[in-house]
Amino acid sequence: MSKKKRYIGTTITLSVLAFIWLLPTFGLLITSFREGSQAQITGWWDIFAHPFNQNWTLIAFDQALNKKGLAASFISSFAVTIPATVLPLLFAAYAAYGFTFLRFKGREFLFSAIIGLLVIPIEAALVPVLKMFLSFEKHTGIALSGQYAAAWFVHSAFAMPLAIYIMRNYMMTIPTALIEAARIDGAEDYKIFWRLVLPISVPALASFAIFQFLWVWNDYLIAFVFVGNDHPVLTYTLLSMLGQYGEGWQVVAAGSFISLSVPLFIFFSLQRYFVRGLTAGAVK
Numbered sequence: 001m002s003k004k005k006r007y008i009g010t011t012i013t014l015s016v017l018a019f020i021w022l023l024p025t026f027g028l029l030i031t032s033f034r035e036g037s038q039a040q041i042t043g044w045w046d047i048f049a050h051p052f053n054q055n056w057t058l059i060a061f062d063q064a065l066n067k068k069g070l071a072a073s074f075i076s077s078f079a080v081t082i083p084a085t086v087l088p089l090l091f092a093a094y095a096a097y098g099f100t101f102l103r104f105k106g107r108e109f110l111f112s113a114i115i116g117l118l119v120i121p122i123e124a125a126l127v128p129v130l131k132m133f134l135s136f137e138k139h140t141g142i143a144l145s146g147q148y149a150a151a152w153f154v155h156s157a158f159a160m161p162l163a164i165y166i167m168r169n170y171m172m173t174i175p176t177a178l179i180e181a182a183r184i185d186g187a188e189d190y191k192i193f194w195r196l197v198l199p200i201s202v203p204a205l206a207s208f209a210i211f212q213f214l215w216v217w218n219d220y221l222i223a224f225v226f227v228g229n230d231h232p233v234l235t236y237t238l239l240s241m242l243g244q245y246g247e248g249w250q251v252v253a254a255g256s257f258i259s260l261s262v263p264l265f266i267f268f269s270l271q272r273y274f275v276r277g278l279t280a281g282a283v284k
Contacts, residue, residue, distance in 0.1 A: 032060050032253035039250040060254035064241065067255070073237035077259075079148050080223055080233055081216040084155035085209055091156070092163030092208070093201065097193050099164070100171040101179050111168070117161045122154070126225055129154060133226075150226035155216050163208050170204035171197060206270040214263050234259050 030044040035055040038046075047054055064070065098104075099111050133145040144150045174197060182192045220235040227233065232240075238255045
């Protein structure tokens with residue numbers, strides 16, 4: 001098979017996969033612009049059968065924007081997402097530096113054990129972690145459950161294994177001679193990390209930041225269990241837009257696209273680092 005035919009085949013395959021992946025989002029977009037009665041009676045694909053019998057409107061967006069508590073939910077989502085993205089990045093960068101450039105007994109075993117934690121689903125730890133928070137409050141009087149800090153802790157803890165893995169893979173591409181030269185010049189590990197390794201590792205930091213921000217921003221379960229109704233995040237408020245009998249899907253669709261604007265901004269702002277940060281260290 002010629003190189004040109006392989007290129008055409010790859011392009012077609014990727015185009016089909018992209019189409020399948022984007023189809024639900026396209027349906028959500030169409031639903032957000034449809035009139036409420038039409039959205040309840042017929043599916044979004046009805047626009048192809050009756051393209052000239054549609055009543056397009058922006059009422060759903062107006063209802064979503066004027067929803068009581070939506071602005072507060074945006075603030076709550078940022079209050080959960082930003083620390084839950086920064087904290088694992090900071091600690092994982094420290095850990096990755098140690099696993100890459102420091103020599104200590106059991107380093108590879110400890111690293112393997114941390115990576116093994118990736119197989120543990122976060123749902124399996126909800127009850128034990130919640131009991132731990134309640135026990136901590138009982139003995140110290142400091143309440144974590146129901147506060148933003150609880151979500152920061154849970155999201156950061158479960159993000160650490162992947163963050164360490166990505167950061168270590170990237171740091172392994174940094175020449176060891178560069179680190180040794182800095183040590184010969186009298187730089188300590190603290191200074192080497194902040195002045196040399198961390199600036200070089202910006203692509204890996206940005207790659208994981210995109211993943212983590214998207215995961216936390218779109219999360220419902222962790223925020224609902226550990227933060228609760230007192231500080232509802234955006235995903236909780238979107239769910240509350242749905243009526244008791246399932247009516248109001250067009251408002252939920254409009255609110256979802258309003259929520260989508262933030263992750264899209266983050267992704268397009270950092271996408272130049274995305275592929276470089278993920279693929280670094282994959283090939284030696």
